[in-house]
Amino acid sequence: MQDLAYCAVFAALIIVFAFVSIPVGAAGVPIVLQNAIVILSGLILGAKRGFLATALFLVIGLLGIPVLAGGRSTLAALAGPTVGYVVGYLFAALVAGAIAYRATKGTSAVVTLAIAAVAGLAVQYLLGSFGLMLRADMGFGPALAANAPFIIPDLIKLAAAVAIATGVHKAFPDLREKA
Template sequence: MKKNSVATDLAYVAVFTTLIIVLAFVAIPVGTAGVPIVVQNSALILTGLIIGGRRGLYVGLLFLTIGLALPVLAGGGTTLRALAGPTAGYIIGYVFSPAIAGLIAYRAPRKKIGMVAVFIVAAFAGLFTQYVFGAIGLMVRSGLGVVEAIAAQLAFIPAASIEMTVVIIIALGVHAAFPDLIRRQPKKAAPAQSQAMATS
């Protein structure tokens, strides 16, 4: 069981890391801070929603590790080059956003309405994480003040909100097709039922 679990984890991490690398070819310049709109950030959040926080964290780490040697970031950049520029904070956020999104999503109930609500919170929590790290990066690398760094995020909100909507729909569709992705704990039997079962 443990070997199968490790092999499954490795397969998921490899597949989603590859997907994120492929999406490096999609980048749209916007704003005055030198930070483009990219699809990779949404793909990382989608990763967390689908395969969970732990695997999502591994994907983020592997992705950035590969980026130390290869230009896998949006626009053909490497991790080292990105960390030296205004996008440094967003790059660090790539590690934590799928982990946070996945941790929240994997606590969703089976009921559809509850699951949708939790996935919405999870997706935007992941996005918020990227924005927080991004703002800190802009303050450190671009010398922006707190207000300026926060204001620099505003240009991304409309497009990001649309991306999150698509991400949530895709994630919900995947979990509807593969409900066993989220390993939920079995419900505990009521005390009376447990006692009856013990004496039977």
């Protein structure tokens, strides 16, 4: 029952942070916090629970509820060029959680969490690029290059996510044992 509550809370956080966005240039693709919260769910909850929290938020969006940046539903995103990023959310939480839960205590835990966060972001970028190839008829190089303007802001968000996850795991050491 506790796992269900964790997943529900993180699904809600992911949805709430969809509405925190910074418009960027004429391209209309905003910088959002949602992708970092997806990775944070993996860092804190681990692979299984992070995946389930992300899946829950996406299923809510399949019902037509606006859970993504720009007030879009999952259904709308699946039909557009961002499909790969949406699918990437699932696997980002899974990968980040799998790596994060291998962390030990101390300084190495922070390093492991940072590696987990960057790996989760890499999954988002890779799958997002495949979605751009599929839906926007781009080649792999240009699709991957489309992520470039977001690298620095995303790394800043991930630094905050690692700091938060480190604090949560220090405050609630039993969280890992119950994963």
